[in-house]
Amino acid sequence: MSTSLAWDERYSGGEFQFGQAPNEYLRAQSWRFQPGVAALAVADGEGRNGAWLARQGMAVTTLDWSEVGVAKARDFAASQGVALDAQQADVTQWNWPEARFDLIAWIYLHLPPEDRAIATAGCIRALKPGGLLVLECFSPAQEGRRSGGPKLPALLWSRAIVEQEFATLDVLELTEGAVRLDEGPRHHGLAEVVRCVLRKR
Numbered sequence: 683m684s685t686s687l688a689w690d691e692r693y694s695g696g697e698f699q700f701g702q703a704p705n706e707y708l709r710a711q712s713w714r715f716q717p718g719v720a721a722l723a724v725a726d727g728e729g730r731n732g733a734w735l736a737r738q739g740m741a742v743t744t745l746d747w748s749e750v751g752v753a754k755a756r757d758f759a760a761s762q763g764v765a766l767d768a769q770q771a772d773v774t775q776w777n778w779p780e781a782r783f784d785l786i787a788w789i790y791l792h793l794p795p796e797d798r799a800i801a802t803a804g805c806i807r808a809l810k811p812g813g814l815l816v817l818e819c820f821s822p823a824q825e826g827r828r829s830g831g832p833k834l835p836a837l838l839w840s841r842a843i844v845e846q847e848f849a850t851l852d853v854l855e856l857t858e859g860a861v862r863l864d865e866g867p868r869h870h871g872l873a874e875v876v877r878c879v880l881r882k883r
């Protein structure tokens with residue numbers, strides 16, 4: 683069972699559990715992004731993706747329920763010469779704003795289905811019309827692999843779950859398949875993932 687305290691413990695060493703570089707799929711979408719826009723990195727952990735978005739010139743809010751992660755994300759961003767509005771919150775409890783963000787990054791957040799439904803509805807609400815959602819998460823084929831991901835199969839994503847949770851968003855791309863991860867000690871090696879870019883109408 684994942685808890686904020688368990689994540690505090692994982693993040694309490696000096697090492698970055700998922701590295702300091704941004705997620706490769708998010709980085710590959712940079713041609714779609716504009717500087718100066720508002721971005722949200724959901725469950726941003728130690729801040730690698732939020733800090734990178736801020737370095738692209740975006741005004742970035744990050745969310746994570748780990749107090750240690752949020753503090754580390756703020757320090758990491760500062761060390762890179764950028765600032766984050768880094769908020770400690772449970773994504774199922776956060777007061778999701780209406781039409782605030784041009785971009786939302788959902789990178790490796792795996793939730794029980796009822797929590798996932800709350801957070802995905804929050805994302806849809808918080809995107810501006812025309813805003814983009816970029817997601818990368820583990821798929822069911824990851825079960826049993828040691829390259830990362832949750833132990834509970836119910837937390838995994840699939841193309842069908844993306845289509846169901848984000849049914850009101852337009853699909854710009856959506857794939858499910860094998861990739862090679864090199865993201866710190868926790869995401870390393872051949873892995874099975876879902877990746878998508880969606881746009882709010």
Ligand SMILES: C[S@@+](CC[C@H](N)C(=O)[O-])C[C@H]1O[C@@H](n2cnc3c(N)ncnc32)[C@H](O)[C@@H]1O
Binds near residue numbers: 686705728745
């Ligand atoms: C696999 S890590 C990914 C971190 C970051 N997105 C990255 O790619 O480096 C999952 C993150 O989700 C956060 N998390 C899990 N459940 C959450 C919840 N209900 N609300 C807020 N954060 C949550 C954890 O604290 C952790 O930082």
